[in-house]
Amino acid sequence: MHEYSIVQSLFDQIQATARARGAVAVRRVNVQIGEIAGVDVGLLRTAYDLFRVHTICEHASLDVETVAARWTCPGGHGDISRGCALVCPSCARPARLAAGDEIVLRQLELEVP
């Protein structure tokens, strides 16, 4: 359900950027969503389709790039295998999340006059 509030924030960012650049329309929106960011990509698309009607994004496609979760040893002993305890098997230090929690607006394609 929070995907709606995420899309609301996304539109605030898009509108601010479009205004600053004098854009007349947005062609493409590219976002990055991590595997364990807590965002359902299907719900995000549904929310986006609802929000974009009669906005500068009316004809803008939404590209979602998903990022796999990756845990790594902070001491440089490499990645922790999926499904294993989140400690380094070599040095027993707690793992650090290296990727997978992204909720990021990567890029816009704007139409400028």
Added chain:
Amino acid sequence: MCQACGCGDSNVVPVALNERILAANDRAARHNREHFRDAHVSAINLMGSPGAGKTAVLEATARALGPHAKVGVLAGDLATDNDARRIRAAGLVAELITTGTACHLDAEMVHKGLHRLPEWRTFDYLFVENVGNLVCPAVYDLGQDVNVVALSVTEGEDKPLKYPTMFQKADLVLLTKIDLLPMLPEIRIAAIRDNLSIVMPVPRMIPLSARTGEGIEQWIHWLSALCIPRTSMHVVGAL
């Protein structure tokens, strides 16, 4: 106008942003965090499923702390003020944040809630009792010092694996309602601990019962280590 041929078409310009979509919430959360630090208030974001026992934990915390620490609560609730009334009846200062249909609290809601709790700067602990939900609240930073997740034994052993985002962000899991374990022979605490270790880099869990008081002393001890409270606080055994 198109610069290449002057045809009148718009130019399409790529703009790289790489901004967190929740950047506005992150800013509001930083603002809250600065307030909490300046006032020496330990802020705890208490999350968990509906019925996990969050309010009961707060009631037991109030009983255990008694006059030794000043505790305030911002209670998020979709529609009722039941939780806030229970918390006040337990002797804590509480204010309600009614979210309507929203499934989570955000940093701005917490900030507005503080405005309705004028004495919040005098608290040793501020609990934000989030909306009962194991998904959405995990996504929003509120400015808290720590995230605590209440997980009741009746929810099953595999909840940490089903909701990794929530448990990955937890600093502590309170395994609640352990007085019910004799009725639940299929639930093994060791299995819950193992599942937490797969999603939490530093798995910390305190099994407790708000009803019998078992484990509450350990919880209060954990709380007391969070900060040096303004009032001198003693670990309280008697409930």
